C-alpha cells in the first residue's frame with residue numbers, strides 16, 4: 122500500500138503563529154454586510170470567551186498522515202485544502218483566523234462528504250482535529266445561501282417560535298466540559314456569519330441557557346440529559362434539525378446512554394434519518410457500536426484514518442509494573458522526578474487518571490500533602506468546582522489534575538505533557554482516549570501506566586496497541602498477554618476491531634454482514650476507488666458481532682446482584698436486560714467485587730447525571 126498522500130501540514134510552532142498577523146481571506150470579499158474587516162486573533166478571542174489557539178512546542182502534524190480507508194457507495198474524494206472542500210467564505214476566513222494552514226487527514230476526507238450531504242461515520246486518532254472536521258462543513262452548510270450546493274434547500278434561520286427554539290444543527294456530546302469546548306470551537310468557526318451557537322448542559326442553572334435559546338439558535342451543542350429536559354419543557358423543538366452530530370459516538374451509543382439517544386433521535390420529532398444528515402465521530406468504534414449506529418445513519422460513508430482505535434505515535438507510552446500497595450509512592454516518585462529543576466510556574470501539566478471518585482479525592486489530598494499543586498475533576502464535584510479545576514489546570518496554576526473518566530474523552534487542553542494511568546481503565550478504548558489527552562494537534566506527549574496484577578485482562582490489548590504505535594514493550598507485558606486470564610480479555614479486545622489489518626474496519630465489510638462484496642470501497646493507501654456495486658442493507662445482513670460475543674472473552678461477566686445482571690453475552694447489548702443498578706458515576710465503582718471487564722461507564726440514571734451526561 123502506498124502511503125497516504127495528504128497535502129503538507131503546517132509544522133509552524135503555534136507560538137510563532139500566534140504572534141503573526143492573521144492573513145486576510147485568500148478570496149477576499151465577504152458574505153453579508155460588514156464582514157470585510159478581518160480581526161486578529163486577540164479580537165476573536167475577545168469575541169469568543171475561552172478561545173485558545175495553539176500552545177508551546179513543535180507541531181508534527183505530518184504524524185497523522187497515514188492510510189485512510191473509505192467505504193460506502195459514492196463517496197466523494199478528499200479535499201486538498203479548506204478552500205477545495207467548498208467551505209463558505211466566511212468560514213474560510215475563520216479557519217485562517219484560527220491559524221489552520223491545511224486540513225488534517227480526517228478533515229480532508231470528512232469535509233467533502235459532509236458538504237455533499239452524505240451521512241458519515243468517521244474514526245480518527247485522538248487530537249487529530251475531528252471537531253473541525255464536523256464543525257466546519259456544518260457551519261458552512263448553515264450559512265450557505267439558497268442553492269448554495271449543500272443540498273439542504275433555502276436558508277431558514279433558526280428561530281424562536283413562541284416557546285420553542287428550533288436549531289438546525291445539533292451536536293451531542295457525552296460530558297458537560299466537552300459540550301462547552303465544542304461550543305467554543307463552533308463559535309470560532311461561525312464568527313461573523315450571523316449564526317447563533319448555543320450550548321446546553323446540566324449542572325448549571327437553566328435560566329441562562331433559556332435566555333440564550335430565546336434569542337434563537339442555529340447550532341445547538343448539548344449533553345443528552347439537558348436536551349431531553351429542554352425538549353420535554355417545550356423550550357426546544359428538534360423538528361428543524363438538518364444536521365445531527367454525535368461526538369464520541371461510541372460512548373454515546375454505549376451502555377446506559379443509548380436509550381436516551383434513541384429517545385432524542387426517534388421520539389422527539391426530529392426529521393427521520395433519510396431527511397436529516399447524521400455524522401458520528403470518535404477515535405474508537407467497536408464493531409457492535411458500529412452496528413448499533415446504523416440505526417441512526419442513512420446510506421453512510423465510513424472513513425477511518427489509520428487503524429480504528431489506534432493511538433498516535435506522538436505519545437511516548439511507558440508501562441510500569443507496580444504492586445497495588447506501592448502505587449502512591451511510585452506516583453510521587455514520577456512527579457518528583459519530572460519537577461526537578463523546574464520553577465513552580467513551569468511545571469508540566471500532568472493528568473492522573475483514577476478509577477473512582479473517592480480515589481480522586483484521596484489522591485488529590487495525598488499529592489497536596491506532599492507538596493504538589495493538584496486539583497481534581499469527577500462526577501461528585503459541583504459543575505462550578507469542575508470548571509474551576511479545569512481552568513486552573515489549563516492555566517498551569519494547578520499543574521496536576523486527578524480525574525476519573527469524566528475527563529477521558531475529547532478534552533483539548535493544550536500542552537498536557539504527561540498522562541498517568543494511576544488506575545488503568547477497564548477497556549483498551551478508554552485507555553486510548555485517556556492517553557489521547559496528550560500528544561494532540563501534532564505535539565509530542567508522554568503517557569505512563571501503572572500496571573498491577575489486577576490489570577491482567579488488559580495485557581493483550583495493551584501489547585497490541587503499544588506494538589502498533591511502535592512503543593517499547595517490556596517483556597513482562599508479553600508474558601501476561603500470553604498467559605490465560607481468569608477474567609478473559611477485556612471488552613476492548615482487539616479481536617473486535619474488525620478483523621485486523623486495514624480494510625476490515627468498516628463492520629459492513631464483515632462477511633457476516635452481507636455487505637455484498639467490495640462495493641464502494643476505496644483506500645487512499647493504494648488501491649483505487651472501486652465505485653458502486655455491492656451495496657448493503659442497513660442491519661439486514663445478520664451481523665453476528667465478534668463471533669461468540671461477550672461470552673467468548675473468557676467467561677465474561679455474569680452479572681451479580683449489585684449490577685442487576687443482564688450481561689448474558691450475545692451481541693453486545695447486555696445492558697438491555699435487567700436493571701443497571703450499582704456502579705459509581707463517571708466510571709467509578711466503589712464496590713470491592715472483582716474488576717469488571719467492561720464498562721467503566723455509568724449505567725444508572727443517577728450515575729449518568731453525576732457524570733455530566735445531563
Ligand SMILES: Nc1ncnc2c1ncn2[C@@H]1O[C@H](COP(=O)(O)OP(=O)(O)OP(=O)(O)O)[C@@H](O)[C@H]1O
Pocket residue numbers: 131175220221222223224225228245246247248249250251252253403404530531532533557558561562
Ligand atoms: N487543521 C488544523 N491545523 C492545526 N491545528 C488543528 C487543525 N485542526 C484542528 N487543530 C487543533 O488540533 C487540536 C485537537 O483537535 P480536536 O480537539 O478536534 O481533536 P479530536 O480529534 O476531536 O480529539 P479527541 O479524539 O481527543 O476528541 C485542537 O487544539 C485544534 O484546534
